Amino acid sequence: MNERDEQEPMRPEGMDDATVEAVGAVSEALEYVERARGHLYSFHQLMGHADLQLGEACDKLRDAGHEAVADQLESDIVGRNVLYGRWTFQIVEEFDDNYWSVFRDHERRVRDELQQGVRHVFEAEMKERRRTKGKAGHESRP
Incomplete structure (x- = not known):
């Protein structure tokens, strides 16, 4: 086993399994919100391109x-709001300001409060359980 194969534990001292799992679930929920945000930006770009x-x-x-x-087509559809009073850039901005950024702040606060700010403790421990120690391609760190 080489030095790169030795990993210091990421779990903060005294942190129980239930907390690791719960904080991991909060982070996973945020990951889904991040994916949804990407789709929202795709929608924004697709609608803008379609309008042009x-x-x-x-x-x-x-x-x-x-x-x-x-x-008739131009006066009814070109430049039309996709939601009442909103073009897609306004939807994206509202989502970012009123949901995405707030959720990100809360997820970070949960990690700071319960995991001393350490990210992906649940996944890091899963990696350690699933990898084959000492085998090429299964190193714990780069």
């Missing part, structure tokens, strides 16, 4: 001699 494409499509309809059809 629709504007170009309206120009093409006009060029093809369909002025009335283009005007």
